[in-house]
Amino acid sequence: MSDGTPADAPRNKRSMFEPDTGIDDLKAFMEPFVARLGYKFNTETEFVDEVLEAELEILERDGDIYCPCRVRSGDPKQDAQIVCPCIPFYRDEFARIRKCWCGLFILADVEDGEELLGVIEEPEGPIDVPVFALEDLPSGQIRHIKIGKRDIAVARVGDEFFALSNVCRHAFGPLGEGLMDSYMVMCPWHGWRYDVRDGTTDHPNSDVRTYETTVRDGFVFIRI
Ligand code: SF4
Ligand code: FES
Structure with missing residues (x-):
């Protein structure tokens, strides 16, 4: 059934792109x-x-x-x-x-993009995934990052970066929205506290996993 739009009319044109975008x-x-x-x-x-x-x-x-x-x-x-x-x-x-x-x-x-054209073989083993530029996360803050299906919270304390599961073990609260106090993050939902360095908490059998981070060329990488 027709919605009245001419068949050759552009659909859903977004205003952020001018008609003469090149x-x-x-x-x-x-x-x-x-x-x-x-x-x-x-x-x-x-x-x-x-x-x-x-x-x-x-x-x-x-x-x-x-x-x-x-x-x-x-x-x-x-x-x-x-x-x-x-x-x-x-x-x-x-x-x-x-x-x-x-x-x-x-x-x-990557210096020469030509070698990456076409289908290339995927290397096996751990990889360092760039997540954001250093200045995108000020010291004392934490934020949620998605890498594939993984939900990860990345925290900065001074010039150190830490990555841990974003999911609180109490009732799945988002640790990436928590409050930082030195190396501790407090879950925004009911206040459980985790050490961002190793994912440990005072609650029994409730530690969260952590990921290795590196910083190079002004970027934060998480090892997956
Ligand atoms: S794979 Fe993604 S980033 Fe690359 S050209 Fe396609 S849409 Fe753009
Ligand atoms: S969900 Fe994190 S403290 Fe309850």
């Missing part, structure tokens, strides 16, 4: 965003322009900058995960292959 506008929009996630545009500029050209066609047709290689479901919540750049939704997978699926973006420390 490749350079997309680059200017995406570059600072992905830089804060530890990524940059592929060094293969011709390839970058081809992908962005395809995204512009999709923008014109569907009103948003979707990845050319993915099919939209029609469910806005689900489709939000494939709006480009989709890096926050697939941090662990992308950290493993050192690029996003399309290869439009590569990790900031």
Whole structure:
């Protein structure tokens, strides 16, 4: 059944993109965003322009900058995960292959993006996943980060970073929204306290798991 919209009319056009948006506008929009996630545009500029050209066609047709290689479901919540750049939704997978699926973006420390074009073999073993730039978390604060299906709380005390499960063992409260007091975080729901260094709490058999963190090139990484 028709909703009265002409078949060739653009659907769901987002106001943040002007009708004459071009490749350079997309680059200017995406570059600072992905830089804060530890990524940059592929060094293969011709390839970058081809992908962005395809995204512009999709923008014109569907009103948003979707990845050319993915099919939209029609469910806005689900489709939000494939709006480009989709890096926050697939941090662990992308950290493993050192690029996003399309290869439009590569990790900031990759010098030659050409070697990552196409399908590449995924290395096994632990990986360091970039989560945010140092200045994005002031000392004395804690925040929730999602890496794949894992919910992790990342805390900063001075220049030290700690990562622990975001899920309180009392009644699943969000530790990433808790209050920090030195190395202790207090769950916002009923006040259980955890040591962010090792995930321990005074309550029996209720410690939470922790993750190794590293800091390099101005970024915080979590080992998964
Ligand atoms: S895989 Fe790469 S190009 Fe595709 S939506 Fe994600 S960030 Fe964009
Ligand atoms: S859920 Fe954390 S203290 Fe109750």
